[in-house]
Amino acid sequence: MKPNYPEIFRPLRFANGLTIDNRLAMAPMTTWSANPDASISEQELAYYRRRVKGIGLVITGCSHVCPEGIGFDAEFAAWDDRFLPSLRRLAQAAKSGGAPAVLQIFHAGSKAIVEQTPSGEIVSASAVRAPAGPFNSGIPTPAHCLKRRSSKRLRHSPKPPDEPSRRVSTAWSYMVLMVF
Ligand SMILES: Cc1cc2nc3c(=O)[nH]c(=O)nc-3n(C[C@H](O)[C@H](O)[C@H](O)COP(=O)(O)O)c2cc1C
Numbered sequence: 001m002k003p004n005y006p007e008i009f010r011p012l013r014f015a016n017g018l019t020i021d022n023r024l025a026m027a028p029m030t031t032w033s034a035n036p037d038a039s040i041s042e043q044e045l046a047y048y049r050r051r052v053k054g055i056g057l058v059i060t061g062c063s064h065v066c067p068e069g070i071g072f073d074a075e076f077a078a079w080d081d082r083f084l085p086s087l088r089r090l091a092q093a094a095k096s097g098g099a100p101a102v103l104q105i106f107h108a109g110s111k112a113i114v115e116q117t118p119s120g121e122i123v124s125a126s127a128v129r130a131p132a133g134p135f136n137s138g139i140p141t142p143a144h145c146l147k148r149r150s151s152k153r154l155r156h157s158p159k160p161p162d163e164p165s166r167r168v169s170t171a172w173s174y175m176v177l178m179v180f
Contacts, residue, residue, distance in 0.1 A: 012056065018100060018177070020056035028104045030061040030072050038064075038077035039086035045093040052097030060094055062106035062173060063087075068123050069172075070116040071108025071135060078105055091178040102175040109172065110142040111135065125172075 132138030
């Protein structure tokens, strides 16, 4: 059978040299199914193994990069070395179909769930309250991430603007190629 869109089934080479077999990608999807300690569950590993055959690229559901930025309940975490065994198991399952996989890392910013935050404080690019949404209550107003000097990781950040002239992005999401 001749496919209508042959281009989809041709390999694609990225600028960094990575080549994928075809242009079909598994979209990132949060499944709310991590273990209580934020490691990946057997259920979610099975979910990946079932879906990764025959596609060119796998993108995982988002993984939280810091406890102040949790945007979804029961999502597997990536903010500490103790999660490496969990992430390694995810990488093996995500790559079990032969395609490379990327880990989507995520910080919910002003839309973080304050009840999930150990310090009870959320941080964002701007100290502006997000409206309540399907996952967040809209309370409290986040601390400006550059003004929050208590965080070691932010201590050497540049001086924040006194009056941010406009609101900047409330949630960050990046992709990291899974090599482990
Ligand atoms: C249940 C569910 C979970 C999702 N989780 C994520 C996620 O973790 N990260 C992300 O960037 N997009 C996420 N998305 C968005 C999807 O990757 C996709 O972009 C979106 O569903 C649009 O595609 P569609 O029109 O085929 O549904 C999610 C979507 C759904 C329905």
